[in-house]
Every structure is written in C-alpha cells, then in structure tokens.
Amino acid sequence: MRSIYPTFRYPDAHAAMEWLCRAFGFRVHEVHEGPDGSVAHAELIFDDGMIMVGTGRGAQSRPADDDYAVYVAVDDLDVHHERARAAGAEIVRAPFDTDYGSRDYAARDPAGRVWSFGTYRP
Structure with a gap:
C-alpha cells in the first residue's frame, strides 16, 4: 500500500499526462475532469508507484x-x-x-x- 503521492500541477494537464506516459512510461490510472474540461484530479502509475496530476493556475517557476x-x-x-x-x-x-x-x-x-x-x- 502506498503512503506518499507526489502531486504535480501543469497549465495543460492533459498534454502533460500524454507526455509523461510517452516519455517516461507512466500509465493513466484515473482521470476526473472539472466542468470546464480541465483535469481536476488524475492518477498516473509507474510499476507500483503513483503520482497525482491536475491542471494548475499560471506559470510554474523553473x-x-x-x-x-x-x-x-x-x-x-x-x-x-x-x-x-x-x-x-x-x-x-x-x-x-x-x-x-x-x-x-x-x-x-x-x-x-x-x-x-x-x-x-x-
């Protein structure tokens, strides 16, 4: 059973999830969209690990x-x-x-x- 879930916000979470799957080998486990089609909550799996992804607001610092x-x-x-x-x-x-x-x-x-x-x- 997992106890730590790194969470990431992206301006375009749909594109980020596609890229994370294609580039790093994650698999989409679950996606919940908001009324506007943004990603309210998503779970991506890699082996026995999981991260959570959602749509963020504004630019992130590098x-x-x-x-x-x-x-x-x-x-x-x-x-x-x-x-x-x-x-x-x-x-x-x-x-x-x-x-x-x-x-x-x-x-x-x-x-x-x-x-x-x-x-x-x-």
Missing part, C-alpha cells in the same frame, strides 16, 4: 537542474533514458554510475520540473 523533486526507480536505466530522449525530454544529466551501485539520469518535463531516474531501490 527548478534548478539538481533540485530533484522526484526519484523514480527503473529496471533498465539506459532503455528508459533512450525512451525519454526520443520523446523529446531535455536530458539535464546523462546516464552515470554512482558510488553506491545505482545508474541514474535526470530529465526535464515540459513544465520545467527535473525528474531523476535510477536503478537504486532503497
């Missing part, structure tokens, strides 16, 4: 390249990296090996948020 708000564990880092790159993700840190045995990379989503991916599973 985080620093090393300010990883989200870390997602993946089985094959290099395949995942290539998928994200092919989908147009801005790779802000190319794949690298850590001293604790993980292989990691970082990419920016269309709203400017940096996501960190790696093989480390605590």
Whole structure:
C-alpha cells in the first residue's frame, strides 16, 4: 500500500499526462475532469508507484537542474533514458554510475520540473 503521492500541477494537464506516459512510461490510472474540461484530479502509475496530476493556475517557476523533486526507480536505466530522449525530454544529466551501485539520469518535463531516474531501490 502506498503512503506518499507526489502531486504535480501543469497549465495543460492533459498534454502533460500524454507526455509523461510517452516519455517516461507512466500509465493513466484515473482521470476526473472539472466542468470546464480541465483535469481536476488524475492518477498516473509507474510499476507500483503513483503520482497525482491536475491542471494548475499560471506559470510554474523553473527548478534548478539538481533540485530533484522526484526519484523514480527503473529496471533498465539506459532503455528508459533512450525512451525519454526520443520523446523529446531535455536530458539535464546523462546516464552515470554512482558510488553506491545505482545508474541514474535526470530529465526535464515540459513544465520545467527535473525528474531523476535510477536503478537504486532503497
């Protein structure tokens, strides 16, 4: 059972969800739209993890390249990296090996948020 749910707001949540699925491999679990067609609440799944997404108001500030708000564990880092790159993700840190045995990379989503991916599973 999950107990932590990162939540993201995007000016165009429908486009962001499509991109997150195409680039990072998420799957849409559930979407609830508001009366105006915006995303009031959505859930995206990756393996046994979940994030929540919704339509935000206004522009978001662009985080620093090393300010990883989200870390997602993946089985094959290099395949995942290539998928994200092919989908147009801005790779802000190319794949690298850590001293604790993980292989990691970082990419920016269309709203400017940096996501960190790696093989480390605590």
